[in-house]
Amino acid sequence: MADRRERPAGAALTLLADGVGLLHPDARVLEAMLTGWEQQMLARNLAPTTIRTRTRQVRALVAHANESPWCWTMATADEWFADLRSVKHCSLSTIRGLQVTIRGFCDYLIDPAYEWATVCQERFGVTPVQIINEANAAAHVADYEGQPTRRAFTRSELVMLLEHVDARASTRQGLGVKGWASVFRDSVILKVAYGYGTRRNETRMLDLTDFSANPHAPEFGSYGVLNVRYGKAQRGSPPKRRSVLTVWPWTVDVLRQWVVEVRPLFEHATGPALFPSERGDRVGAGTLDHRLRGYCGELGLDPALSFHSLRRSYVTHLFEDNWDPRFVQEQVGHEHASTTSLYTCVSSDFRVRTLRKVLNNTAAAALALGPDTSTGGDH
Structure with a gap:
């Protein structure tokens, strides 16, 4: 030996x-x-x-x-x-x-x-052996093996969800019910996850210092760039970092109100976390899942919708709004464009609009050419 x-x-x-x-x-x-x-x-x-x-x-x-x-x-x-x-x-x-x-x-x-x-x-008196080999290992033949029920929120579902959480926070605040700030925090978390296409752990691990200005988009002020520090790690590597550019002005208003008016009400607001919990320095991953399931259940939304559906919605809606595919890929931190395409769940309305546009363009081009007189015969 x-x-x-x-x-x-x-x-x-x-x-x-x-x-x-x-x-x-x-x-x-x-x-x-x-x-x-x-x-x-x-x-x-x-x-x-x-x-x-x-x-x-x-x-x-x-x-x-x-x-x-x-x-x-x-x-x-x-x-x-x-x-x-x-x-x-x-x-x-x-x-x-x-x-x-x-x-x-x-x-x-x-x-x-x-x-x-x-x-x-x-x-x-016995030696260990390899019990997994080509004979009994599951074959990897598809690019995507997730549950087929997983999908993005539609725009109407997303509006319904966010308005529901906002209304609950406002009602609780108006009645002086304890815990309204936590519901408000939930609303901001959902909006940030959708507004920047962040994963669950990426969202909960955000700090106040993770935002910075984008010199090419000064209208966003100090919230022009989100620096994600806890991205999905590759095997044997530390968390992958990426920068996500702010694309929708409403996210800036949401963040400013949260940071200035509501976050300071939390006991652990002195820490660095963007989203402190009621009892600790940072909201937990299980809490995010539990709260979202509860809100979706109250609205009767599809149980297959999850926190990751917000990220899918971000990708889908950017594609539907004609953002450049390469830009979308960089925003969500995918190494390959094929991975980004798996997140795309374009709505039927978008497909109908695209089809109608092509058909209208085809009809307009045919009319511009006029009748076909190339044969010179009577028809």
Whole structure:
């Protein structure tokens, strides 16, 4: 075996004493495996949240199979994924993510550099194997695998939602009901998420200092550019940053009223967060989902509409208003235009207007040419 100083982070014999018997060896070795895998993922620069999620997923398979990882077979994986699909109705993308996790964990166990195969053979008389391969892995054949019910808000639905939340805040304020400022905050959050096309975590992580002036659009004042610092990270990378230009003047009025008049009423307004919560420095992601579901439920809107639907609406409405596709792609931070196109849910009204415009132009061009006299015959 390799010298201890030459072993990588997460190697078995840096976590277990070589040749020393263990009390409850199955449980001790499993915990050492998971600890070593966490160290390996940290060395690969994966985010702590990703590491915690993947560790939890491996534990879920252990619990389902009631077997230790060195006893897993392909049948172990097949039974788990069949149960997730048929009983728990997990989506294809969820299954694929779980398979990526289990494949990565098994790759770690069977890699000779980490010596787990040797340890398991010596202690249990069996070695771990890779249980996810081309035979039982879900094929990735489509660009988009999200639920087909996911869509953007229509313009009328969006107006209905925002007017509903605004009216609730105004009514509560007029009656002196406690909590009206929180409802007002919800309205501003929804408007900012739609007005800048930001994701849920990008929105909740905004700070007051994330806005700056756009010298090419001085009419927006100090709210001409939004600097998103917690964009969706690529694997093994820190959160991706991007700058989003203000495109609609109404967003500036919303932000100024919030920052100047309402935000200071919160107990934690002394912190940097643009959106403090009632009990903490920053509103939580779960709170955003819960509040939006509640408002949509009160209006009887489609349950498939989610916080991410606001981002879809931003992309869709910019396209419908004839903004340049490349500009829209840069605004939402997509590396590829094909990704932006997946967010586009143009309304039937827009399609009808586009069709009518083409038909009218075609008819006008035909009339301008006049009757066809090229044959010279009588018809």
